Amino acid sequence: MDELNGWLGAREVAGNLRELRPVARRRGGRLVLAGGGERTLLDFSSNDYLGLSEHPEVVEGSRRALEEWGAGSGAARLMSGDLLLAHRLEEAVASLKGQEAALLFGSGYLANAGIIPALVGREDVIFADRLDHASIYDGCRLSGARLRRFRHNDLSHLEELLRGERGQGQALIVVESLYSMDGDRCPLRELVALKERHDCLLLVDEAHATGVFGANGGGLVEEEGAGAGVDLVMGTFGKALGSYGAYAAGSATMVRYLLNRARSFIFSTALPPAVLGASMAAVELVRTRPELRAELHRRVAVFKEELRQGGWSRPLGPSQIVPVPVGGSPEASGLAAALLDRGLYVTAVRPPTVPEGTARLRISITRHHGEADLREAVALILAAIRRHAPSLLA
Numbered sequence: 001m002d003e004l005n006g007w008l009g010a011r012e013v014a015g016n017l018r019e020l021r022p023v024a025r026r027r028g029g030r031l032v033l034a035g036g037g038e039r040t041l042l043d044f045s046s047n048d049y050l051g052l053s054e055h056p057e058v059v060e061g062s063r064r065a066l067e068e069w070g071a072g073s074g075a076a077r078l079m080s081g082d083l084l085l086a087h088r089l090e091e092a093v094a095s096l097k098g099q100e101a102a103l104l105f106g107s108g109y110l111a112n113a114g115i116i117p118a119l120v121g122r123e124d125v126i127f128a129d130r131l132d133h134a135s136i137y138d139g140c141r142l143s144g145a146r147l148r149r150f151r152h153n154d155l156s157h158l159e160e161l162l163r164g165e166r167g168q169g170q171a172l173i174v175v176e177s178l179y180s181m182d183g184d185r186c187p188l189r190e191l192v193a194l195k196e197r198h199d200c201l202l203l204v205d206e207a208h209a210t211g212v213f214g215a216n217g218g219g220l221v222e223e224e225g226a227g228a229g230v231d232l233v234m235g236t237f238g239k240a241l242g243s244y245g246a247y248a249a250g251s252a253t254m255v256r257y258l259l260n261r262a263r264s265f266i267f268s269t270a271l272p273p274a275v276l277g278a279s280m281a282a283v284e285l286v287r288t289r290p291e292l293r294a295e296l297h298r299r300v301a302v303f304k305e306e307l308r309q310g311g312w313s314r315p316l317g318p319s320q321i322v323p324v325p326v327g328g329s330p331e332a333s334g335l336a337a338a339l340l341d342r343g344l345y346v347t348a349v350r351p352p353t354v355p356e357g358t359a360r361l362r363i364s365i366t367r368h369h370g371e372a373d374l375r376e377a378v379a380l381i382l383a384a385i386r387r388h389a390p391s392l393l394a
């Protein structure tokens with residue numbers, strides 16, 4: 001116990017201790033923390049970008065599935081847990097992603113932890129962007145493949161590594177299409193050209209892009225027209241789709257292979273009916289209501305414009321995820337705490353989620369936020385920066 005306490009103490013001193021914060025109530029982009037009195041906070045930390053977690057059709061889809069099938073799926077898919085509902089959802093997702101087939105996973109974490117070791121092993125090599133999500137890195141470790149990390153979005157660095165270390169075995173490149181903590185985009189078309197020159201597999205994680213980008217909400221792979229060059233696209237239902245669980249989409253052969261090979265699929269209970277029903281309704285909404293996306297993008301534009309008019313001159317990136325770079329962990333936590341005091345809930349993202357010295361506020365805009373909320377949030381953020389980190393406005 002002394003060792004554990006020592007470790008926790010060191011974390012705390014560095015400003016990197018993590019703690020849970022129970023939410024007592026939440027609705028429409030606002031929340032009340034348990035033990036926080038009746039104070040309502042504006043929530044700018046959620047990944048429910050389109051507000052679908054509360055959409056009546058999603059809630060109704062979930063309720064219908066729950067009533068028809070019960071609470072649990074009862075077993076893994078390869079046992080008796082293979083509900084027809086899951087197949088319908090896989091067809092809908094494959095079509096949303098413009099791929100032949102799709103396979104569901106329990107979560108995005110489980111998807112990456114299962115897919116990567118299914119594709120590569122000890123004789124092989126993985127090239128991963130430095131800022132790839134932890135679940136990707138855990139999948140890489142589980143695979144036992146050699147791992148080479150390239151500088152974030154730096155394809156010349158990737159090419160240099162490919163020239164020197166491609167080797168004879170299988171090579172897998174793993175990227176995110178929209179980076180979760182930086183909100184910037186991967187140069188997908190250039191990447192596809194590169195992976196073809198060097199005969200690699202390409203896995204793209206679309207966790208934050210699905211539902212938000214693409215004419216049909218299929219994500220950035222759709223928007224860039226890169227689907228044919230990507231071997232496997234994964235994503236989660238837990239973000240813009242407002243539900244839970246994840247999928248991988250690719251060729252029919254790829255999906256048949258994963259279903260036989262990905263251990264996190266084979267040895268884990270199927271997603272419950274209520275979750276499948278919610279995800280199904282969410283995919284339908286994303287496909288048929290482009291105005292949901294358009295509304296989100298308008299809100300993002302308002303937020304950024306307000307920030308610029310208030311004196312912010314640094315880049316704000318191309319997406320609904322807006323990082324405010326702070327640097328030190330204690331400073332980032334201090335800024336988040338000051339904002340919380342004034343009614344704004346934003347996350348201070350610190351190491352090890354992001355590299356040492358790059359702690360930031362991660363502001364996430366959702367369709368829940370009306371213009372008045374956006375203006376209020378910007379005013380609070382600028383006031384807190386002026387007070388606690390004025391150099392950011394220089």
Ligand SMILES: *Cc1c(COP(=O)(O)O)cnc(C)c1O
Nearest residue numbers: 107108109133135180207236238
């Ligand atoms: C959130 C996230 C995951 C994990 O998905 P979950 O469904 O939350 O487990 C994987 N990759 C990226 C890039 C993510 O942001």
